[in-house]
Amino acid sequence: MLSEHDIAHFKGRIDDVLQNGRATEWQRQFLSDMRDKMARYGVRTKVSEKQFAILKRLTQDQSPPSKLEVVSEAAAPPRQPLQRPVSKSYSSGAPFMRTPRKRNPFRVRNPLRPRNPFRLRNPFRRRYLFRSASGAGRDSLMIVVGCILVVGLLASFLGRAIDGVGSVEPQAGSGFVASAPSQSAKGRVDFTITDGDTIRLSNGTRVRLIGFNTPEKYEPMCSNEAKLGNRASERLRELVGRANSTNVSLVACSCEPGAEGTKKCNYGRSCGKLQVDGRDVGQILISEGLAVPFVCGATGCPPTPRPWCG
Known part of the structure; x- marks a missing residue:
């Protein structure tokens, strides 16, 4: 002041x-x-x-300096130059050797931080596939190894799961057959149940089970048919789930020649038989009152029986 x-x-x-x-x-x-x-x-x-x-x-003041409280750099103590340790073997005539910088072993480079594009690099420097244990090369290696381990574990798990599912193999004279699973994985087969007389294979093929007809649960004509249709579907799931062995065999549909596999033949569905522990599921459902016999001829079928609405 x-x-x-x-x-x-x-x-x-x-x-x-x-x-x-x-x-x-x-x-x-x-x-x-x-x-x-x-x-x-x-x-x-x-x-x-x-x-x-x-x-x-x-x-142009020539008067003596006032009592202004200003800290001058001249009044500050001189800075001491940074003293670096000098090797005992160093002599004045020896060439200067730069001491290698020690890296922090716990330092991990931030992968989100971009490198300086203006940093000059020696184009003739050695390049290593994997750098030091604390460099980015080790991080990349660990990521790759971790991905390989995860993929291996998933493949092993899926392999065990697939081993317990029935596989589809060709069978002479009847299209395809689904082989039965082992005793430890009973009921786990490669198809799903649509309703009491229709299943879907793992490849997307819809199969109409022949020899019987169950009540409709999706488009019923009365409430009693809808109730019985749901019971038939649940009963079929129960039979497959409790079975020690299941067998699905595809057979030729009762359609006109050349129409099989099209919408004109069984609404584009294939035909087949399903057996659980050697017994046909149609006969089981008929005996329990959840289905009625429905037998077709060589090239056609009679009207579909639906006696559940009186």
Whole structure:
């Protein structure tokens, strides 16, 4: 801060410089601002070291320096140069050898931080497939190894699951057959149950089971048929789930020649038989009152029997 004597002195010097007209526009603006600041704050006026030096230079002040509390760099103790350890074997005539920098073994590079594109690199430097144990190469290696282990575990798990599911193999004279699963995986076969007389193989083939007809549960003609249709579907799932062995065999449908496999033949469905523990599921459902016999001829079928609505 300035004293009252300093303020009065600089105010007079500023007025003299502004009246002479030798100052530039910037200098006049600076002096005007300093004069207004002194007039406003008085002895509480605060100026920086740089402002004080400019003020003295513009006003050509030759008076002794005021009691301005400014920390000068000259008053600060000189900085000591950084002393690096020197090898005992070093001599003045020996060439300078740069000491290799020690890397932090726990440092891991942030993969989201991009590398500096302007960093100069030696095009002839050695390139290694995997860098040090703390570098990005080790991280990439660990990621690859982890992915391989996960894929191996998934493949092993899926392999065990597939081993318990019946596989479809060709059978002469009847299209395809689904082999039975093992005793430890009974009931787990490669088809799903649509309703009491229709299943769907794992390859998407819809199969209409022949020799019987169960009540419709999707488009019933009455509530009793809908109720019996749901019971027939649940009973078929129960038979397959409890069976020690299941066997699905595809047979030729009773359609006109050349129509099999199209919408004109059985609505595009294939035909087949389903046996659980050697017994035909149609005969079981008929004996329990959940289905009626429905036998077709060589090239056609009679009207579908639906006696559940009276």
